[in-house]
Amino acid sequence: MDIKEYIESGKLENYVLGICTPEERQEAECMARIFPEVRHELESIQASMEQYILANKVEPPASVKSKIFDAIEAEEKASSKAEAKILSMPSEPRAESGMGMKLLLAASVVLALMCGYVAYNQQQKNKSLVAEINSLKDSQQELNNRFTKANEQLAVISNPNSTHIIMKGTAVSPQSVATIYWNKESKDVYIAVNSLPKPPEDKQYQLWGIVNGKPVDLGVFNILSPSDSILQKMKSVEGATTFAVTLEKAGGSSTPTLDQMYVAGNI
């Protein structure tokens, strides 16, 4: 429960109205002691309740006041007699007050522990809220990144200078498809893997451009997870007539292994 939630729970009002359980009373007193906002709220509730009580005031008969003063004077006489008795037995009251001090100390220890417990709970709650906020921040950051990437990819695809070349599967892997987005102005090359089998760990796919009948290395690429970007930027090329992908040793080869050609497409 956070402070706002606690204030809105009605527990403070119930405390002021005297209808809370002993646990709730303890909690309210501890919360007011720990959190200034709670204390402020509690005082404000008490102030309006006191106004209401004042609106209910009734002048008591004058006789009550004199009765009270008679009673406290009688009380004083009685206690001064008791004091005189106590003076004649000095050991007993000391023991009593020692006991009283112990009880008082015990009570304050209990109170401190209880307040400590309330504070601890609140702190744990705060910690878990902070953790939650941080994880939300992280996922928001991730979504932002993906959104930015997606926009960049959309810009590549929708660029009027961009040529789309669909590379279809060869006899090695008839089901495979990959797409090249090639900007002939900037010469930038992007590949989108539509469908390629996952390569063995020691192998990587390599893209080639055929320029003047000769294969030019356009770099290796991995199969990305769906949450990553769809397009991967490859090496730039000019004057290519065909694009093809072969499966090579990890890191790539200097010449393509032609019997491991998975997809290919002409301009």
Added chain:
Amino acid sequence: MSPLKISESELILLLKQKNKSAFSELYDNYSPALYGVILRILNKDEEAAQDALQDSFVKIWKNFETYDPGKGTLFTWLLNVARNTAIDKLRTLGRHPIQSLDQNVNIEGSHYSQNVDRIGLKEIVSKMKPEHRTIIDMAYFDGFTQEEISHKLQLPLGTVKTRARTALIELRKIFN
């Protein structure tokens, strides 16, 4: 309350030293408010209310050293003493609040509104929703527990809690 002749903190200091003229001033200043509360709790039984008022002030005199200004205002402390004394008195008279309510009250507090006879209170009452006033009066003046209020008004316990809050928010608006 009439304004105090001396500051509240001076009054508290003097009372802690058992100063009788400070006590006299405390009585003059706070007894009407406390008596009003006690009378309400004791269902206008004036004799019992005067006894309870007397008991309250004797307790206040005797136990004043236990008052801790750090924990709450003087008025709140005095009210607690008076309220508890009156509720105890009600019990020793064998009139537990539940019984008296069974006999006198139709649900939703019609009886509370009928007994209003002072102008200040009338104004407040006219501005407050009856169900809000009922919950404050049942809790504070009749000393019912949440469960008892829930049972009497046939409301879920959670509603009692939230209605108490709404009622006090309404009260706050009226006085501000």
